[in-house]
Amino acid sequence: MSAAARGAQNGTVAERIHARFDDLTRAERQLANALLENYPVLGLNSIAAVADASGVSMPTVARMAKKLGFDGFPELKDKLRSELEETITNPIAKHDRWAESAPDTHILNRFADAVQENMHQTLRQISLEAFNETVDLLADTEREVYVVGGRLTRALADYLFTHMQVIRGGLTLIKSNSNTWPHYVLNMKPGDTLVIFDIRRYEYDLLRLAEMARTQGATVVLFTDQWRSPVAKHAAHSFHCRIEAPSAWDSNVAIMFVVEAIIAAVQNLRWTETRDRMKALEDLFDQTKLFKKF
Amino acid sequence: MSAAARGAQNGTVAERIHARFDDLTRAERQLANALLENYPVLGLNSIAAVADASGVSMPTVARMAKKLGFDGFPELKDKLRSELEETITNPIAKHDRWAESAPDTHILNRFADAVQENMHQTLRQISLEAFNETVDLLADTEREVYVVGGRLTRALADYLFTHMQVIRGGLTLIKSNSNTWPHYVLNMKPGDTLVIFDIRRYEYDLLRLAEMARTQGATVVLFTDQWRSPVAKHAAHSFHCRIEAPSAWDSNVAIMFVVEAIIAAVQNLRWTETRDRMKALEDLFDQTKLFKKF
DNA sequence: CCTTTTCTGAAAATTTCTTTACAGACTCGC
DNA sequence: GCGAGTCTGTAAAGAAATTTTCAGAAAAGG
Numbered sequence: 001m002s003a004a005a006r007g008a009q010n011g012t013v014a015e016r017i018h019a020r021f022d023d024l025t026r027a028e029r030q031l032a033n034a035l036l037e038n039y040p041v042l043g044l045n046s047i048a049a050v051a052d053a054s055g056v057s058m059p060t061v062a063r064m065a066k067k068l069g070f071d072g073f074p075e076l077k078d079k080l081r082s083e084l085e086e087t088i089t090n091p092i093a094k095h096d097r098w099a100e101s102a103p104d105t106h107i108l109n110r111f112a113d114a115v116q117e118n119m120h121q122t123l124r125q126i127s128l129e130a131f132n133e134t135v136d137l138l139a140d141t142e143r144e145v146y147v148v149g150g151r152l153t154r155a156l157a158d159y160l161f162t163h164m165q166v167i168r169g170g171l172t173l174i175k176s177n178s179n180t181w182p183h184y185v186l187n188m189k190p191g192d193t194l195v196i197f198d199i200r201r202y203e204y205d206l207l208r209l210a211e212m213a214r215t216q217g218a219t220v221v222l223f224t225d226q227w228r229s230p231v232a233k234h235a236a237h238s239f240h241c242r243i244e245a246p247s248a249w250d251s252n253v254a255i256m257f258v259v260e261a262i263i264a265a266v267q268n269l270r271w272t273e274t275r276d277r278m279k280a281l282e283d284l285f286d287q288t289k290l291f292k293k294f
Numbered sequence: 295m296s297a298a299a300r301g302a303q304n305g306t307v308a309e310r311i312h313a314r315f316d317d318l319t320r321a322e323r324q325l326a327n328a329l330l331e332n333y334p335v336l337g338l339n340s341i342a343a344v345a346d347a348s349g350v351s352m353p354t355v356a357r358m359a360k361k362l363g364f365d366g367f368p369e370l371k372d373k374l375r376s377e378l379e380e381t382i383t384n385p386i387a388k389h390d391r392w393a394e395s396a397p398d399t400h401i402l403n404r405f406a407d408a409v410q411e412n413m414h415q416t417l418r419q420i421s422l423e424a425f426n427e428t429v430d431l432l433a434d435t436e437r438e439v440y441v442v443g444g445r446l447t448r449a450l451a452d453y454l455f456t457h458m459q460v461i462r463g464g465l466t467l468i469k470s471n472s473n474t475w476p477h478y479v480l481n482m483k484p485g486d487t488l489v490i491f492d493i494r495r496y497e498y499d500l501l502r503l504a505e506m507a508r509t510q511g512a513t514v515v516l517f518t519d520q521w522r523s524p525v526a527k528h529a530a531h532s533f534h535c536r537i538e539a540p541s542a543w544d545s546n547v548a549i550m551f552v553v554e555a556i557i558a559a560v561q562n563l564r565w566t567e568t569r570d571r572m573k574a575l576e577d578l579f580d581q582t583k584l585f586k587k588f
Numbered sequence: 589c590c591t592t593t594t595c596t597g598a599a600a601a602t603t604t605c606t607t608t609a610c611a612g613a614c615t616c617g618c
Numbered sequence: 619g620c621g622a623g624t625c626t627g628t629a630a631a632g633a634a635a636t637t638t639t640c641a642g643a644a645a646a647g648g
Binding site for chain 4: 320340341342352353355356366367368
């Protein structure tokens with residue numbers, strides 16, 4: 001008997017789901033996720049309620065219960081109940097922990113706390129005005145948009161660029177190599193937008209770039225940390241995200257969160273165009289696929 | 295209406311029992327005590343099981359449910375379930391608004407809610423075993439480490455790569471262009487590690503890559519979403535992160551969080567070496583700077 | 589100690605839930 | 619683009635649970 005099959009015959013319902021997830025069909029996965037998202041309470045409902053809440057049919061629920069090694073759905077329900085009894089009888093308070101199986105001191109939980117706090121602080125201090133105006137800037141196709149990041153934030157610049165590419169044209173991702181930057185600046189027109197990512201340790205070249213871009217009449221938007229990159233001097237809008245982490249490095253999660261929220265907001269503003277572009281993109285991907293096959 | 299009577303019509307099941315305890319008959323009190331002793335799990339069983347466990351008859355159970363203001367026993371059961379849901383549901387989810395100046399419906403706050411929920415779900419389901427073993431794999435300098443991402447996850451691959459570069463050598467970031475992939479596979483040795491990022495829409499080429507890598511004897515680690523990339527079939531460890539967002543795209547924040555936590559854990563394991571490398575890196579940056587100045 | 593009232597549980601009746609059967613939809617491979 | 623196989627949901631059959639009925643038992647009051 002394989003490890004996966006054994007996992008499907010024993011252990012908690014959650015474990016069995018994980019163990020056999022690969023064998024599950026689309027509808028079953030949908031159901032499995034619903035069960036895990038609201039574990040274990042959802043599974044304590046009747047089969048009809050579970051099916052309804054998961055958006056699948058009743059037979060799918062019954063079938064999956066069998067697939068997980070139970071005699072039928074009621075038996076799965078019994079298992080959930082007894083698991084719950086175990087958990088509740090067990091006096092260890094498990095509720096305020098993130099990863100329940102891990103001790104509070106595990107790096108996962110400490111990191112989760114830090115990220116949580118970073119997001120909270122970032123949001124509390126964010127300027128709604130800067131947010132909305134940045135969204136307007138990025139949604140405006142009259143303006144070219146340039147995106148650049150430093151050593152550790154290059155990935156974020158790339159991320160923003162990739163998503164914005166679907167939403168609009170007129171985008172440029174500025175390469176890491178600062179030798180080439182003057183060429184980009186040469187092309188900037190008044191009204192263009194330059195998005196800069198810069199967290200400590202701040203990069204001097206980015207400061208120069210911002211300075212030059214502003215001289216050319218470009219509007220600078222900056223994503224930085226709470227200590228603020230010197231680029232802020234040249235930025236029309238800047239976002240100061242918390243980046244503290246229980247590690248030798250900083251956490252960029254809060255920055256990524258703000259970036260994603262901005263992408264979502266821009267996409268809302270330009271939904272019709274975005275939808276068309278997404279459709280076109282899908283078609284192109286399909287063509288590439290066909291092309292590769294032969 | 296008296297306080298007791300009101301208590302019997304509202305509040306938790308436990309409260310209702312206490313409120314009307316004086317009105318209960320002998321068999322009912324016996325039942326009530328059994329329910330409270332094993333609260334709330336016993337009450338989630340069938341009426342027959344409850345009757346049996348309490349040493350009373352089924353009609354007694356049904357009658358008491360009505361006496362407590364329910365329509366019947368199933369309704370009491372529903373109430374217990376929803377109480378449980380309240381208790382178990384993440385207490386942090388009921389946040390005081392994130393960005394206080396913004397309305398709850400502002401995209402920032404809706405996004406914050408989604409990200410919060412994604413992190414919570416991701417952590418709840420993460421396999422600690424997979425986490426720890428992945429950390430060990432990445433900390434082991436005997437193994438070459440390869441990192442690759444898809445169109446939307448390339449940035450995450452890049453992020454992991456950039457950070458790991460400081461911690462250790464023997465790292466390769468696989469380029470986006472899948473034409474070049476066979477060359478990388480050619481170099482893989484048994485024991486090497488391949489980290490793949492793949493979220494929907496899943497990329498067929500990544501599946502092929504994973505397959506080839508495994509054939510070469512490499513260990514595959516996968517970061518994917520809750521629907522799981524087909525790459526999971528070939529992965530020794532996979533992380534299923536929640537990516538839901540109030541937008542046409544998915545949120546990669548939870549994935550980035552797990553990646554950062556892993557980086558932090560690897561760095562802890564290799565702290566002495568990492569510190570030396572960081573120092574050396576600083577020096578090199580300083581030299582570059584000097585070089586540029588003249 | 590007997591009558592009246594209330595309570596309790598066995599068993600039937602009913603309702604609700606679960607499973608099975610089947611046919612349409614979809615996918616995958618050729 | 620087409621056929622074999624798989625998956626999924628509707629609807630009916632079957633199983634299980636719940637409620638009701640009712641008769642006997644226990645308690646309360648005289």
